[in-house]
Amino acid sequence: MSVVVVGSVAYDGLETPHGSVDHILGGACTYIALSASYFTKAKVVAVVGDDFAKEDEQLLAGRGIDLQGLERVPGKCFYWKGVYSADMNDRTTLQTDLNVFADFHPKLPESYRSSPYLILGNIQPALQRSVREQMNGLRLSGGDTMNYWIKDYRAELLSTIHDWDFLLINDSEARMLSGEHNLKHAAAKIMDMGPRTLVIKRGEYGAVLFHRSGHFMVPGYLLEQVFDPTGAGDCFAGGFIGYLAEKGYDLKQGHVNAKELSRAVIYGSVLGSFCCEKFGPDRFRTLTRAEIDGRFNEFKACTEF
Amino acid sequence: MSVVVVGSVAYDGLETPHGSVDHILGGACTYIALSASYFTKAKVVAVVGDDFAKEDEQLLAGRGIDLQGLERVPGKCFYWKGVYSADMNDRTTLQTDLNVFADFHPKLPESYRSSPYLILGNIQPALQRSVREQMNGLRLSGGDTMNYWIKDYRAELLSTIHDWDFLLINDSEARMLSGEHNLKHAAAKIMDMGPRTLVIKRGEYGAVLFHRSGHFMVPGYLLEQVFDPTGAGDCFAGGFIGYLAEKGYDLKQGHVNAKELSRAVIYGSVLGSFCCEKFGPDRFRTLTRAEIDGRFNEFKACTEF
Numbered sequence: 001m002s003v004v005v006v007g008s009v010a011y012d013g014l015e016t017p018h019g020s021v022d023h024i025l026g027g028a029c030t031y032i033a034l035s036a037s038y039f040t041k042a043k044v045v046a047v048v049g050d051d052f053a054k055e056d057e058q059l060l061a062g063r064g065i066d067l068q069g070l071e072r073v074p075g076k077c078f079y080w081k082g083v084y085s086a087d088m089n090d091r092t093t094l095q096t097d098l099n100v101f102a103d104f105h106p107k108l109p110e111s112y113r114s115s116p117y118l119i120l121g122n123i124q125p126a127l128q129r130s131v132r133e134q135m136n137g138l139r140l141s142g143g144d145t146m147n148y149w150i151k152d153y154r155a156e157l158l159s160t161i162h163d164w165d166f167l168l169i170n171d172s173e174a175r176m177l178s179g180e181h182n183l184k185h186a187a188a189k190i191m192d193m194g195p196r197t198l199v200i201k202r203g204e205y206g207a208v209l210f211h212r213s214g215h216f217m218v219p220g221y222l223l224e225q226v227f228d229p230t231g232a233g234d235c236f237a238g239g240f241i242g243y244l245a246e247k248g249y250d251l252k253q254g255h256v257n258a259k260e261l262s263r264a265v266i267y268g269s270v271l272g273s274f275c276c277e278k279f280g281p282d283r284f285r286t287l288t289r290a291e292i293d294g295r296f297n298e299f300k301a302c303t304e305f
Numbered sequence: 306m307s308v309v310v311v312g313s314v315a316y317d318g319l320e321t322p323h324g325s326v327d328h329i330l331g332g333a334c335t336y337i338a339l340s341a342s343y344f345t346k347a348k349v350v351a352v353v354g355d356d357f358a359k360e361d362e363q364l365l366a367g368r369g370i371d372l373q374g375l376e377r378v379p380g381k382c383f384y385w386k387g388v389y390s391a392d393m394n395d396r397t398t399l400q401t402d403l404n405v406f407a408d409f410h411p412k413l414p415e416s417y418r419s420s421p422y423l424i425l426g427n428i429q430p431a432l433q434r435s436v437r438e439q440m441n442g443l444r445l446s447g448g449d450t451m452n453y454w455i456k457d458y459r460a461e462l463l464s465t466i467h468d469w470d471f472l473l474i475n476d477s478e479a480r481m482l483s484g485e486h487n488l489k490h491a492a493a494k495i496m497d498m499g500p501r502t503l504v505i506k507r508g509e510y511g512a513v514l515f516h517r518s519g520h521f522m523v524p525g526y527l528l529e530q531v532f533d534p535t536g537a538g539d540c541f542a543g544g545f546i547g548y549l550a551e552k553g554y555d556l557k558q559g560h561v562n563a564k565e566l567s568r569a570v571i572y573g574s575v576l577g578s579f580c581c582e583k584f585g586p587d588r589f590r591t592l593t594r595a596e597i598d599g600r601f602n603e604f605k606a607c608t609e610f
Contacts, residue, residue: 087486181392184527205510206524217607219511219522222489262610302522303608305567 001139002041002066003245004112005033005238006131007121008101009046009070012280013081016088016228024280025056027078028121028144031231034284035238035271036119037063038292039246042238043112045069045131049076049100059285068109075100088226089203108134117245119237122146125153125160132163139250142166142195144237150177162194165251168237170201183208187215197256199240199265201233209265216262219303221273221295228279232272239271239292240264263296270295306444307346307371308550309417310338310543311436312426313406314351314375317585318386321393321533329585330361332383333426333449336536339589340543340576341424342368343597344551347543348417350374350436354381354405364590373414380405393531394508413439422550424542427451430458430465437468444555447471447500449542455481467499470556473542475506488513492520502561504545504570506538514570521567524608526578526600533584537577544576544597545569568601575600 007029013022033042043066052072061067078101081094106127113135120128120143132141142164149157150173161167167190171183177193178186187198187210198210206220243264249257270292277283312334318327338347348371357377366372383406386399411432418440425433425448437446447469454462455478466472472495476488482498483491492503492515503515511525548569554562575597582588 182528182530184529202510205507208524208527215527215607216610217524217527218610219513219524222513222520222522223487224489225487259610266610300610302520305521305523305564305571305605 001117001245001248002043002115003036003117003119003241004043004045004069004108004115004131004135005029005036005119005121006045006106006128006143007032007123007234008078009044009048009052010078010080010101011051012230013079013095014228014230014279015083015094017084017086018227019279021279022081023079024282025059026080026230026280028123028234030060030281031234031275032119032121032238032241033060033065034063034281035235035275036242036245037065038271038287038289039239039242039267040117041066042242043069043115045106045108045112047071047073047100047104050074051076059281063284066112069107069112071107073100073103077101082230084229088229106131116140116250117241119143119241121234121237122149125149125157129160129163139252140165140241140244142168142197144168144233145173147173147176158193164195166197166199167195168199168201168233168240170203170233174198174200184215197261199268201236207236207265207269209261211256211258211261213256213258216258216265218265218269218299221269221299223273223276226276229276230280232275235275236268236272238268240268242271243267266296266299267292269299306422306550306553307348307420308341308422308424308546309348309350309374309413309420309436309440310334310341310424310426311350311411311433311448312337312428312539313383314349314353314357315383315385315406316356317535318384318400319533319535319584320386320388320399322389322391323532324584326584327386328384329587330364331385331535331585333428333539335365335586336539336580337424337426337543337546338365338370339368339586340540340580341547341550342370343576343592343594344544344547344572345422346371347547348374348420350411350413350417352376352378352405352409355379356381364586368589371417374412374417376412378405378408382406387535389534393534411436421445421555422546424448424546426539426542427454430454430462434465434468444557445470445546445549447473447502449473449538450478452478452481463498469500471502471504472500473504473506473538473545475508475538479503479505489520502566504573506541512541512570512574514566516561516563516566518561518563521563521570523570523574523604526574526604528578528581531581534581535585537580540580541573541577543573545573547576548572571601571604572597574604
């Protein structure tokens, strides 16, 4: 069943220990939609400028992604430039030009409104909220946020995530949002804020899923080489929601299927790991569902005892 | 089957965010032997001074640990004092007094020499080597080391670990020893140095086991509270070798039983996690095998998908 994906479609400048690239396709919406597209129909809601390249549109369209909600306005796409540390664990922003993204007010095409799944990439909480209000019949909705909104837009963020079924967040953000250092305590506090399913991402160390009946832990996939981690967190989100949408996962039926949520976290980890293998979204030019399922099975083999 | 445990038996001064304690029993040999004692007969080789308290001896003896190899000499026990950071992830040494440990030359009682299992705690590589040479009929031997020996005693260390079946090491030490940042590449280089079974510990993030037929990953157990991490790495080692000794694991039969090695890593993680629940080795005053097996099963439930 289809999933609506909201967020940025952007151009990135990336400096990594393995080389540099500029004006490569990026943005949370891009990575989430590409990843989710291996499982289900992804419908994007985003804004691009008139510099949005035909070949980038084709990458998305080629994955069967619905672009009806991709608004085109005069001006330039959101642009972000950053440089990674030698070990790729830190990055510094060199440039951020909001461009057309500054006036982004997500409008859902009529055909999107009854989609059962919604995932909100990291944008201003009020905008995330406005999108959710335009939808009806949601089975599962949630999204991502970041330190900036947690720190400076706390009230707005809390009122937004109050209605979410799931929240995906990294460990430092979870600590900031909850005021708790211990992950179990942080998770309990965050789940009291609304989202009863919480995924805390720990970068190269994996992720922990918390839900009403317990928790599930997955270690990070050991890559031979982390080429470029840009977008890995968003690909995690895309794999997570994509798998649940493919399965027709339905929280409204009143119960948590913990095993399916765990498998969704594994698919998230799988997509995040593939994303790191090439610059930007380049890995998605060749990635197949068979490769994805292969790595899912590899996770099983490397964690079973 | 019995395991010989070599290393320090010491007194520690610990300053943590949860309080301070001084002259509490510590040392690698202590923690390894206590942990291994839940699985098999542990036989310690260590030196203590005349300040070694009767009650501490009783803690070890009460766990059925063989103290025949515990040498007693005039002077004071090895003393270490350290302070932990607020998040417990870092610690700073405040004081190190080698005392009787300065002249430690491990001598094995005759009754130890035919033990099939040997684990060498973090001491000078040449001493580790001399112990191994006093044994015969070993099924499995290996141990731990640290940055100091890797940096300043590299040749001695390499010649020592060349003969080991397994090496337990943390991630920063693995990177220092191999000169590789990527863990898979680091592991491949280290396994070429001798130990064909390698456990890379990653603190709160768990551990990765590498062996001849692949690798196994375990996330870190999520504690409600990390009270005092002192000794957790050594307890990991004790659980690891203890389980393999209990099972009669035999590398000499020429094959790796990957599942048993994985389970040994889980038992290592379990013992390491219990160790963090109280000051020093205090958790071992009440810990039972049933609690250990319970947490082993909890690991299964939290990682299966």
